[in-house]
Amino acid sequence: MAYDAKKIYYRFDDHLSRLVLDYEASRQISSExxxxxxxxxxxxxxxxxxxxxxVKRGLRNADGSGVVAGLTRISDVHGYNKVDGKVVPDQGKLTLRGYSIEDLVNNAQAENRYGYEEVAYLLITGSLPNKEELDGFCERLGAFRHLSDEYVKEFPMTTVSSSIMNVLQRAVLLLYAFDAEPDVITPEHEIDVAISMLARLPRIAAFAHMASVAKLRGSEVHVPHPTPGLSTAETILQVLRGGMAFTRDEAMLLDVMLMLHAEHGGGNNSTFACRVLSSSATDPYSAYAAAIGSLKGPRHGGANAKVVSMHEDIRAHVSNWEDEDEVAAYLGKILDKQAFDGTGLIYGMGHAVYTLSDPRAEVCRRYARSLAAKKDLGEEFALIERIERLAPQVMRDHGMTKPICANIDLYTGFIYKMLGVPETLFTPLFAVARMAGWSAHRMEELFCAHRIIRPAYRPVIEPLEYKPLADR
Known part of the structure; x- marks a missing residue:
């Protein structure tokens, strides 16, 4: 199936230019x-x-720990202990339904099979599948991967955007119109929608990227038909590579990244956004679109692309990557807002929960080292490790008092680059993976919590006397 990208985007660009002109004219209506x-x-x-x-700013206590807003049986993100009311740093642990993320990744890899689908099943149902159940689940995902001709006819226009995350939001909301009963809230319908999202979002994200490439080239957008039996990782690479032009090792590594991003507690911003909307009993498409909108932010899922840009900047401005003093000095310049993007942030370092270690970063480091050696990128990898080792002390020298460890973003962008994944898809792939966690939390909020989330804001305003329009 193919679409003339030149015609599609010409119509939109003409409309957009009129919008921009109208916006500029509106600023000139009057000086008032x-x-x-x-x-x-x-x-x-x-x-x-x-x-x-x-006031608990950011729903966090004064010691940085999160305000407890609910109960969950889905996952545990552990990075510290509370002893006598004080935060005591601890090694990071991530457990999904009671299973450590390391065990889930390592066992799937040891058996030379894809593990993301197993993790998704675990998150949604609460238990690990046996082989028959896993095969049936994968078969259902395969059946849902197809995008109807009616949907695809509408979808090309929705791909027009500077952000694929914005495209994903609109694509999810568009699926509402293709659901015969989109506002029905039952366990059966929620499961069906979750499977539909898990199956279709990988193809939608990859298709959106290909459409943006076609726009630049003035070519047609080709949508390959889904191949039965492919894993989620393989499905993504199939669209990106225009067929099966990828190795099993590449697909297995992408599968690991999907597993690591599948779920990370109910308190992270995008999952909490999903739970907030779900608590109002709105439809699943609205809740998932809100989660995607949250993840789009550079303070959340958009950080991985920032890390890649920061690494490129460091490689360009540090003459000797092995000179720890020179690397540390440049990290200090970044903190002093004298280098890189001027924010004073070392991206990929620090986390809201993890203090001594991020277990996802530990897994990423191991796979990044292996792939970097195969691709002759050992020096680049060594520099990232050097940043991880030096940054905490540099940050302490600049007044940081809380424990600092590398988070998963320090390595994910590097891995995606080695896999040939375009930077515009870094955060969308995060969203594709996290759909498993979002759906689990939505259903827990709907069927277990039964109360709309409604925190309070303290007013800090003075009463004023109303003046008639003529007296102002």
Missing amino acids: SESLYHGLPTDPYDEGLFEEHN
Whole structure:
């Protein structure tokens, strides 16, 4: 199946240019309208106000630990212990339904089979499948991978965007229109929608990327028909490579990345967003689209691309990658906002929960080292390890007091680059993988919590007397 990208995008670009011109004209209606922009409150609140009113900023306690907002049987993200009310750093552990992420990854790899589907089944149902159950689950995913002709006819126009994450949101919302009973909330319907998302989102993300490439080339968009029996990782690579032009080792490594990103607790921003919307009993498509919108943010899922850019910047400005003093000095410049993007952040270092180690980063490091050796990229990998080792001390020298460890983002972008995954797909692949966790948390919120999430905000405003329009 193919579409003329030139025709599709010409129509959109013409419409977009008119929108931009209309926007510029609106700014010139009257000088008084400028108060709309100058009157916008942008000054941050005084830090003392948050303490005075006992506000848990970011739903976090003063010691950095998260405010407990619910109960879950889905996963445990462990990075510290609370002893006598104080946070005591501990080695990081991630367990899904009671199973450690290392065991799930290592056993699938040891048996030379893809593991993401097993993890998705575990998250959704609460138990590991036997072979018959896993085969049946994979067969159902395969049956759902096809995108109907009616959907595909609408989808090309929705691919027009500077962000594939934005495309994914609209693609998910569009699926609502192709569901005969989209607002029905029953366990059976929720399972069906979850399987539909797990099956279709990988192809939608890869197709969106190919459509953006076709736009640049002025060529047609080819949508390969799904091949029965392919894993999620293979399905992604099939669309990206235009067929089966990938090795099993590449697909197995991408499968590991999907497993590591499948779930990470109910408190992370995108999962919590999914739970907030689900608590209102809205449809699943709205809840999943909201989660994707959250993950798009650079403070959340968008960080992996930032890490890649930062590594490129360090390689360009550090003359001797093996000179630890030179590397540390440049990291100090980054913290001082004198280098890289001026934010003062070393991306890939630090986490809201993990203190001494991120178990996902430990797994990533092992696979990154192996692949880098095969691709003759050992020096680049050694530099990343050097950043991981030096950054905590540099950050402490700059006043950081909390324990700092590498998070998964330090290595994921490097691995994706070695796999030939385009940077525009880094965060979308995160969303593809996390759909398993989002669906599990949505169903737990719907069927176990039974209460709309409604936190309070403390008002810090003074009462004012209303003045008639003529007296203002």
